[in-house]
Amino acid sequence: SSSSSSSSRIDLVGVIAPSDLIFPERAIAGAPLTVSLAGAVQGSGQRQSGLSFNGVPVNQDEDGKAIYNVPEDATPGKSLKVTRPGEPEGLLGVVEVLQPLAASDQQEPPHIDSVTNPVHPGGMLVVSGHNFQGVWHENAVLIDGKKSTVLKACSPVQIKVLIPNDIEAGKHTITVNCRDCLSNEASFEAIAVEAKMEPRALRGRQISGKHPKKGQFESMLGLPRVD
Numbered sequence: 001s002s003s004s005s006s007s008s009r010i011d012l013v014g015v016i017a018p019s020d021l022i023f024p025e026r027a028i029a030g031a032p033l034t035v036s037l038a039g040a041v042q043g044s045g046q047r048q049s050g051l052s053f054n055g056v057p058v059n060q061d062e063d064g065k066a067i068y069n070v071p072e073d074a075t076p077g078k079s080l081k082v083t084r085p086g087e088p089e090g091l092l093g094v095v096e097v098l099q100p101l102a103a104s105d106q107q108e109p110p111h112i113d114s115v116t117n118p119v120h121p122g123g124m125l126v127v128s129g130h131n132f133q134g135v136w137h138e139n140a141v142l143i144d145g146k147k148s149t150v151l152k153a154c155s156p157v158q159i160k161v162l163i164p165n166d167i168e169a170g171k172h173t174i175t176v177n178c179r180d181c182l183s184n185e186a187s188f189e190a191i192a193v194e195a196k197m198e199p200r201a202l203r204g205r206q207i208s209g210k211h212p213k214k215g216q217f218e219s220m221l222g223l224p225r226v227d
Helices: 003-014 214-223
Strands: 026-028 032-037 051-053 056-058 067-071 079-082 094-100 111-115 124-132 139-143 149-153 158-162 170-178 187-189
Touching: 026 149, 051 067, 056 067, 111 170, 111 187, 124 170, 139 149, 139 158
Parallel strands: 026 094
Antiparallel strands: 032 067, 032 149, 051 056, 051 079, 079 094, 111 124, 124 158, 139 170, 149 158, 170 187
16 A cells, blocks of 8 residues: 555665665766765775676775766666776666766756655665756755765765664755755655554454463564564
């Protein structure tokens, strides 16, 4: 149902596995993009060997970020494949390449078209729009007028940031500042983590009898049975 689908989306927002590549789903031909790889530094302190964009190796910085300039003649569509250097089979992500609009000599202000909504504290917020910067440190994402986010990936048409763990539940405003040009204002709702604590398997279900049979709770929750 639509409600269960919505719950699933809420529960999964911002869940990042150690090997996850965080990248913009869309980029512009002839413009840079920034991606980052969670767990870029191994436990031994040795850095992993960077990333490869359609076979072109790119180094990562100390935070696991890599900046790649998409060629002007890049094939439109989902053509930009991100892998490990020397491991073309180990696909980490695919970026859709868009053709740029008519070029302008003047910098156009950034514009937010949409943001993911809702998101929980510490979760990933995806900002879609245009006229963003593809180099991560040329963007500043402001929540309620304050720079409190950690930018993980960006392109001229999409930005991904982590919102603060201590953000208050409720509605918040968001703007993007690119090279001192401020975007329009958008809004999103932060939801409390407690909102997803109820086991979904027990919603609307009843166990008959006063005392459940041994192992019945475990079975309903998909847990291993304890004898």
